Amino acid sequence: MIHSMTGFATYADQNNEYITEVNIRTVNSRYMEINVKIPEKLKLYEMEIRNCFKDFFNRGKFEISINLTPKVASNGLEINNNLVAALTSKISEINNAYRAKDPHAAINFSALDILMYPGVIANTSNSNDSIHELVINAVKECMNKLNEARTLEGDKISVFLNGHLDSIELMRQNIINRMPEIVEWQKTKVDDFIQQHQVKVDGSLLEQEIILLCQRMDIAEELNRLSSHIEQARHILKQGGICGKRLDFLMQEFNRETNTIASKSINTEITNSAIELKVQIEQMREQVQNIE
Known part of the structure; x- marks a missing residue:
């Protein structure tokens, strides 16, 4: 089968943290030309994206745009509830011990104090790895769709x-x-x-x-x-x-x-x-x- 150099494809995907959309448009050209439009956050992957095109296609003028949107509901932060419970229990024990000596004595801890304790808030986002896998896979899937259209x-x-x-x-x-x-x-x-x-x-x-x-x-x-x-x-x-x-x-x-x-x-x-x-x-x- 032969392949046209003219085509368009779009592909969207998501993970727990981000939504990405890839659009690729191509027209004929004597050589391989790649124009990449991506957010600053994805610049470190640009060379890999270009290499994907060089491995997949022989020639043509390609315009690729990638959008990356973080999910509002997912901020990559997780509270260690077990540690919070343990801290709260210890604070109660300390206060009980103080009150045994002085009924009016107490140590006051706010919720913010507890949150600032090391280990209470954990950043569960493996951001770079998560973005890399999502975006590169989306680019490859979009190239597959483009190749189908070109065919x-x-x-x-x-x-x-x-x-x-x-x-x-x-x-x-x-x-x-x-x-x-x-x-x-x-x-x-x-x-x-x-x-x-x-x-x-x-x-x-x-x-x-x-x-x-x-x-x-x-x-x-x-x-x-x-x-x-x-x-x-x-x-x-x-x-x-x-x-x-x-x-x-x-x-x-x-x-x-x-x-x-x-x-x-x-x-x-x-x-x-x-x-x-x-x-x-x-x-x-x-x-x-x-x-x-």
Whole structure:
């Protein structure tokens, strides 16, 4: 299968502390271009994110944006209730001991005092590890979705290109079928000119000139090469993989043969066929630019 370089994907995920959303948009490019838009908190992961793209894709212009939102209900703090209970119990024991000596004596501890005691409040958030795993996994999942979208688009392009290859082959066959008639028409045209203007021409010389004329307008070699290019293009599309640059080069070869056919044409019908071939090839080339 082939892959288009054009596509869009989005993916959202969350853990106990954060919600993240990843959006990736890609268009065609001759090279690998990556534009990353992420919060300052994620800057330390930017190189890893870029490497993920380089490992996953071959070329294209990518725009990736990542949003990271902390969950309001989760602040990563946890109260050690067992320690609070133990502290409260000890405070009661101390107060009871003081009151045994002096009924009015007491040590006053506020809730804030207890919270400030070491170990009462624990930061259970392993923030960096939690963010790293969440974000990198989300990026990879989004890339998978993007690749699926690019594959679907690639399938459509493949159908489009094969359809145009069928059209080019049909036009090629029509030209081949018409060539004997066109050559005969050209000979008749020369004979009519000679008779009309009563030109005296040596028979053997006339024959040589007609042969040279036929050689100049002979496009059999170009038509054969065009057939070879069609088969090669079909093979590349069937093989799939990273084939955009090979197909782009092949489009240049298609154009070269068509230009030669047009330059050799001395018949309006062949000229029009060459123009239509160029239209078909140009439409193919535009789609080939989107193939990875």
